[in-house]
Amino acid sequence: MQRLRQRVFPDHWTVWLGQIVVYAFVLTMLSGFYLLWYYEPSVGRTTYQGSYAPLDGAEMSRAYASTLNLSFSVRAGLLVRQIHHWASLVMIAALLLHMLRIFFTGAFRAPRTANWLILSGILAAAMAAGFTGAVLPDDLLSGTSLAIMDGTLKAVPFVGTNLSSIIFDGGYPGNPLRLFYPLHVIVLPLLLVGLLVLHGMYAMRHQPAQFAGPGRNEENVVGLSFKVMAVKSAGLCFLVAGLVTVVAGTVQINPVWNYGPFNPGDASAGAAPLWYLGFLDGGLRLIPPGWEFVFLGRTWTLAVLVPVGVVTVFLTAFALFPFVERWLTRDRREHHILERPRNNPARTAIGVAGMTFYGVLWAAASADTVATHFHLSVEEVLHGFQVLAAVGPAVAFDVTRRICLGLQRRDREIALHGVESGVIVATEDGGFAEVHRADDPGARWVRAAFEEHAPVSVEEEQARGPRAVLARALYGDRVDPLVPIGGAVATRQDPDAEP
Structure with missing residues (x-):
């Protein structure tokens, strides 16, 4: 505790993203405890006789009936349901933003690489918790998700049928709640708690990472004391809880009564998955149907296996990127100074390319809705998304790297010659x-001082190796820093002076 009181915390708005994750998770847990008392995890059939008149007398599962009763007959039940749903969405959104901030600033480098892997595990567990919770109401929309899941599992050779049998308790539709309910209320919450605690413990082992600036180096931290940070953190906690409650009370989400009870023979028109899982559905839609072949006496359905494989590789590459970057740069030093995204064009371009690929898959999940609203055929929309998925990441990579290099050159120009003042003077030669005015010393420091990312040096006989080729491709075109971090920045007022 004494170490915590003596700890200094950087004062930057991105630091609060991680705390929003924690507070949204706590709110999700508290609202989930309330829902446990009224939810019945059973697919047993019953006749609904409750407050929602349009479904009065309809046959449905006990899980769906208890969800309706919770929404319409339990005091504050609908509000708590919506708080639970919105808090989970806020948690995952903040977690994704937190990880993107870590990625683009290089905060995953040593000694924080293990924490990056823990965050990847938290993201996977949070998404799994969201999916298992979404299917618990046993409404038609969640049943459609389970049907897609069953088809995807059965397309996996050798083990797919057995996996489907385990999940659906003998076969689809079966009783998936027998597995998903304990996963959602016990296993995944405990896993998330454990990973969050482990993440906090690893974070406390090292000094906080901070952005470069005057007086900041790898050995110190400039920021807020523990007391000030604690007060601000408490305020943020109440702010998150208050905003989520206000949104839950005013913005409707997941109206299961409009979808109706689950029926294996029906499907919801215009159905879409949870927003953070949309890229999985989009990947399945982009592969043309009929891609399959018979091998070893089994049918290999490429229309399912290819998107599943591509998405798996994409997520794995995202989690293991710190090791790839360390392999390319051979940089095993500890880093406590964060980078501006523009100062590492290769990493920033890779990140934007990945975001573009994810975004195209995510948008493709709503291809049918796009076609309906814009009066297009679904095939035309899917062909457009297929082209974007193939070309978009490469274009995004090239454009982003060029923008970063341009911003670096602009920063270099301002650091050397100052800022344009708008005042024109006549020189002696006619x-x-x-006239340029000197930039603010602190801003000039940030513009001019950053780490150099040069290609790794290799021996002549190794110059054609994969590491050398990739390093030259990613880091060959670069803008060198005026001074390394910690040096002095010279000021040049002569606009014609050579750098």
Whole structure:
């Protein structure tokens, strides 16, 4: 505790993203405890006789009936349901933003690589918790998700049928709640708690990472004391809880009564998965149907296996990127100074390319809705998304790297020559020149001082190896820093002076 009181915390708005994750998770847990008292995890059939008149007398599962009773007959039940749903969405959104912040600033580098892997595990567990919770109401929309899941599992050779049998308790539709309910209320919450605690313990082992600036180096931390941070954190906790409650009370989400009870023979028109799982559905839609062949006496359905494989590789590459970057740069030093995204064009371009690929798959999950609203055929929309998925990441990579290099050159120009003042003066030789004023010392420091990312040096006989080729491709075109972090920045007022 004494170590915590002496700890200094950087004062930057991105630091609060991680705390929003924790507070949204706590709110999700508290609202979930309330829902446990009224939810019945059973697919046993019953006749609904409750407050929702349109479904009065309809046959449905006990799980769906208890969800309706919770929404319409239990005091504050609908509000708590919506708080639970919105809090989980806020948690995953904040977690994704937190991980993107870590990625683009290089905060995953040593000594925090293990924490990056823990965060990847938290993201996977949170998504799994969201999916298992979404199917618990046993409504028609969640049943459609289970049908897609069953078809995807059965397309996996050798083990797919057995996996489907285990999940659906003998076969689809079966009784998936027997597995998903304990996963959602016991296993995954405990896993998330354990990973969050482990993440906090690893974070406390090292000094906080901070952005570069005057007086900041790898050995110190400039920021807030523990007391000030604790007060701000408490305020953020109440702010998150208050905003989620207000949104839950005013914005409807997941109206299961509109979907009706689950029926294996029906499907919801215009159905879409949870927003953070949309990229999985989009990947399945982009592969043309009929891609399959017979091998070893089994049918290999490429229309399912290819998107599943591509998405798996994408997520694995995202989690293991710190090791790939360390392999390319051979940089095993400890880093406590964060990078501006523009100062590492290769990493930033890779990140934007990945976001573009994810975004295209995510948007493709709503291809039918797009076609309906814009009066297009579904095939035309899917063909457009297929082209974007193939070309978009490469274009995004090239454009982003060029933008980063352009921003670096602009920063270099301002650091050397100052900021344009808009004042034009006549020179002795009859020409005209614009007067430049010196930039703020702190801003000049940030512009000029950053780490150099040069290609790894290799021996002549190794110059054609994969590491050398990739390093030259990613880091060959670069803007060198004026000074390394911690050096002095010279000021040049002559606009014609050579750097």
